[in-house]
Amino acid sequence: MKTNRFNRILVPVSLAVESTTAFKQALYFRKKFGAEVTLLHVVQKMGGLSNVFQPSLKNSLQGRGMVRLIRFAKMHFRGRIPDDVNLRVEVGNHVQTIKSIIDSEPFDLVILNRSNRIDGLSERYNSNSVNQIIRESRCPIISVNDRWTGSGIRSILVPVDISRQSRDLVNWSIKLGTVFNAKIKLLAALTVNIELKRSLAYKKTMIMKHLIEREGVKCSVDIVEKENHARNDVLIEGARKTSADILLVQGAQELMFSNSPSEKLLSDFLQSSSRPIFSLAIKDEGLVSSLLMMNSKQVELSERISNRAFKW
Template structure:
């Protein structure tokens, strides 16, 4: 797991500020460099009625870019133990984030789930989702409801689909937990749809029990392989649990809230079916609705 460099895109919103605090927390633990990036996505109205629009907007953009340059200098001065590099550019927000992550070989992107409309440069929800879908590296997203004085990640929740072979979220969580001294809880959601309501409670319990055994076997296999491949890595405490609910996303986020989890690690795809959890759309719902930060990884 490489987190030597953390890319932090910002539009100046509260969520960007909160994501910086999380980036700083991880940078201090991993000794990472933080790459500060602001993208001005210029939107000039096409009209002959107000030709001065272009001049006015460009003046605002230049002032904004100068302000971000000053802000980056302030952040660097206030955090002397952390290495920084900074860049203020113009163009497509999503394209710049993706290309910057590739070019600078960032190991992680930390960003707000949404931002504000600052000359079209905001990290809006749609932009965040586009980054999540296209990023070559894991993306850690934060929203302002998570606001804390200090981050201290000690409980990591990993929703897992036992019918899928993707183990990236659990493997990554084990490495992260070992470094942070955190525990890992892996959950499988037994999705109760309209057809299941006709089943008896005893049958639902039986199916849930079968899922619990399958989940434990799956987790043990991943854990054994991880520690075999990473000899000497700090071992994290890990437990499993089967949840039931009519909405996979709400079941996961409610469980995270009720049990005080500090982070959710999730794979950005899924499958449909009676015993399948974490659909692509459900994954996005978890990322959008979770109060705690969400780490999204590709399979």
């Protein structure tokens, strides 16, 4: 089934073995959505040279980088690169270059690798770099480690942070559940001494489940009860024990303070999960509606969610 929800996908690749997982994940989405994929290879800029030589040096680095990128792409496409796969080489700082492109160009989805190594260069992708890109991204990001959704997406695990608004989380659950015909699994944590059905975790997830199922998407709820435990730890442990093809996790779009428990939850998932993570790192909530081409019924749904479920 082709849709126009993800028309342009950006895939930063290092050309190392670790790039293969993100590349394969991108090809899966390319086939699923009929999307145009841009493979981006960033060459580390060499310092210590006079500015007079910088233009020629940049051209030289770009040229050599493009030769390697073409070789990388042809190897995976058996010699012929499809017309809807674009190759791009930039020279500069890896993280800053990727962030700049995401901010300034209309990509609908970014797929990147969470591995530590970038092509043997001195600069590394580490957890802080990935977090920085995701936190400041203006479009959703799928980050992969050693697994990708090659056999399809049949179940989506959605950890619920009960301290945050979840309007976008519900909307994306409905959209992804519909597109992939996948079941949504809501996961929440109850860490205080209170009857389950009186808890915020229960009330919130039940409302979310009702709204998701009303749109024709299958949904289940699992609330892990562990009194006097850190909520993030309970969610991480619960996620490990729950089977799913991909995780749908809120980003930091409406958080005012960094290093908060809510922001740390995303970081913990990025570090601990071997499964792909779909991160909602959109700063402008209006982008959700435009990107997903929400109709008036779904916009009204968002308002009902905001008014009913998340003013507790």
